[in-house]
Amino acid sequence: MYTLIGLTKTRTFRVKWALEELGLPYTQRQAPPRSDEAMEHNPSGKVPALIVDGATLTDSTAIITYLADKHSGITCKAGTLGRARQDGFTHLILDELDAVLWTAARHSFILPEEKRVPEVKESLKWEFARSEAVLVAQMGDGPFLMGEEFTIADIVLTHCLDWAIGAKFGISQSRLREYLKTVHARPAYIAARAD
Template sequence: MYTLIGANQTRALRVKWALEELGVPYTQLPAAPRSAEAREHAPSGKVPVLIVDGATLTDSTAIITYLADHHNALTLKAGTLGRARQDGFTNMVLDEFDAALWTAARHSFVLPEDKRVPDVKPSLRWEFARSEELLVSQMGDGPFLMGAEFTIADIVLCHCLDWAVKAGFGVSQPRLAEYHAAMRARPAHIAARAE
């Protein structure tokens, strides 16, 4: 059984969603970032943390990649061109979407007030919208990033789109808005959002 440490309002939701998609048993300790509970398992206090057979895994993307590879689901086979393409989408979403959203969050509430630069946010919104256009131009014909197959790349993208809506960035591309609605309607996503 897996133990997930991290509240749903964090990137721990990505891991919880993957666990729900896989249908494997887990328990969740909904610890906040930098809380004593989080620091007990990760010195940085960052979440999510996944405890597997006494080992501690960190970083949401590393964790869901491990889960997908370990359970041979939610991913294309390592060493294939399809997997390389999937990894490319995953990394693009992290580099272009997650990074812009995280920088905006840092300058909104994470950094000490005297270190925040609110004037950076309009350029981040512009960059995010430009990244949406680029991603849509690379998407295939299927309902998922990889076409007909749901993968961990979809989990990362949907989580970033959730975050974008919440942060006021919005989703400007109609195809991404439809995709986002479809991903949020997945039973495992609904189950993962439940407290």
């Protein structure tokens, strides 16, 4: 059994969803970022953390990659062209969507107030919309990033798109709005959202 540390409303959701997709048993400890429990498992205080056989793994994308590889699901096999394409999507999402949302969050409520530059959010929204168009141009015809196959790249993308909606960035691409309807209907997504 895995032990998942972190609040579902954080990037912890990515790991929780992967565990649900893979049908793996886990317990979750709802530790907020920078709480004593979060700091115990990650000196940065960031969540999620996953306890595996007494070891602690950190970083949501590293954790879901480990789980997918270990349990041979929701991923293309390492060393294949499919995996290289999947990893390309994952890194594009992290670099161009997640990083923009994280910067906006830092300038909204994370940084000390005197360090925040709220005016940066408008340029970040523009950058996010531009990156959406780049992503859509690379998507194939299937319902998911990798066509008919749902992978961890879809988990990271969906989390970022949900985050963008919550942060009032919105979704500029109709293809991504339709994509969200498809992934939001997945039973594992629904189960992971339930607390």
